[in-house]
Amino acid sequence: MSPAALAIFDLDGVLADTAHLHFRAWKTIADELGIYFDEAFNQQLKGVERIGSLRAILAHGELELTELEVAAFAERKNALYLDAVAHLTPNDLLPGVLAILENIKNRGMQAAVASASRNAPLVLDRLGIADRFIFVADPALSRPKPAPDLFLACADAANTPPSQCIGFEDAVVGITAIKEAGMRAIGIGDRKILKEADIVFSSVAAVNLEEVLKYRKILDGFST
Ligand code: B16
Numbered sequence: 001m002s003p004a005a006l007a008i009f010d011l012d013g014v015l016a017d018t019a020h021l022h023f024r025a026w027k028t029i030a031d032e033l034g035i036y037f038d039e040a041f042n043q044q045l046k047g048v049e050r051i052g053s054l055r056a057i058l059a060h061g062e063l064e065l066t067e068l069e070v071a072a073f074a075e076r077k078n079a080l081y082l083d084a085v086a087h088l089t090p091n092d093l094l095p096g097v098l099a100i101l102e103n104i105k106n107r108g109m110q111a112a113v114a115s116a117s118r119n120a121p122l123v124l125d126r127l128g129i130a131d132r133f134i135f136v137a138d139p140a141l142s143r144p145k146p147a148p149d150l151f152l153a154c155a156d157a158a159n160t161p162p163s164q165c166i167g168f169e170d171a172v173v174g175i176t177a178i179k180e181a182g183m184r185a186i187g188i189g190d191r192k193i194l195k196e197a198d199i200v201f202s203s204v205a206a207v208n209l210e211e212v213l214k215y216r217k218i219l220d221g222f223s224t
């Protein structure tokens with residue numbers, strides 16, 4: 001087996017917990033629209049791009065809006081989210097992120113970001129880790145997850161075959177995208193939910209990179 005050469009990270013839920021900021025912004029919009037919206041429903045929006053998230057909220061509230069209204073509410077949500085992003089600092093990195101990025105670098109591997117967020121470059125900058133990645137895929141140029149496009153764009157930019165890439169994701173749609181891209185999928189979260197992942201850790205801090213890199217070998221040792 002060739003060693004993995006490129007580690008591709010999702011942002012929200014893997015590098016930082018920006019989900020609660022998305023939640024607060026969507027909650028303001030949902031309240032304005034008279035739609036009940038709670039943390040439980042917000043879970044379904046993990047990894048879902050902006051307009052897709054708004055459409056899911058509208059469907060949840062059985063509300064129909066014109067395309068112009070959809071665009072306006074999405075823009076307003078983004079303005080609220082950007083207000084929150086302005087307060088992000090390196091302290092908002094999830095535990096273990098700096099250590100894993102350092103470990104990856106020390107192994108001669110590269111790192112990239114495949115996030116559904118159009119704000120990813122700005123968020124990475126606020127978190128102080130923008131220079132750790134050779135590439136940040138642009139969701140405006142890709143089909144949204146679960147399509148593999150964002151992950152394939154990273155592999156392409158690094159000139160690395162998908163078989164030598166590993167993807168880290170907290171969302172079911174993201175794990176599907178990684179598998180569709182032909183890469184090894186590392187789930188961050190609950191293994192009962194991230195069933196398609198090759199291996200799951202409860203958090204980034206719990207990731208054992210050694211185990212991840214050996215995983216294909218371990219699988220090969222089994223007859224199933
Ligand atoms: P934006 P990820 C996703 O980030 C979030 O999980 C999702 O809640 C959000 O709607 C999406 O980014 C789009 O974000 O509105 O900033 O473009 O998990 O793919 O890093």
Ligand code: MG
Pocket residue numbers: 010011012013014046047169170171174
């Ligand atoms: Mg995520």
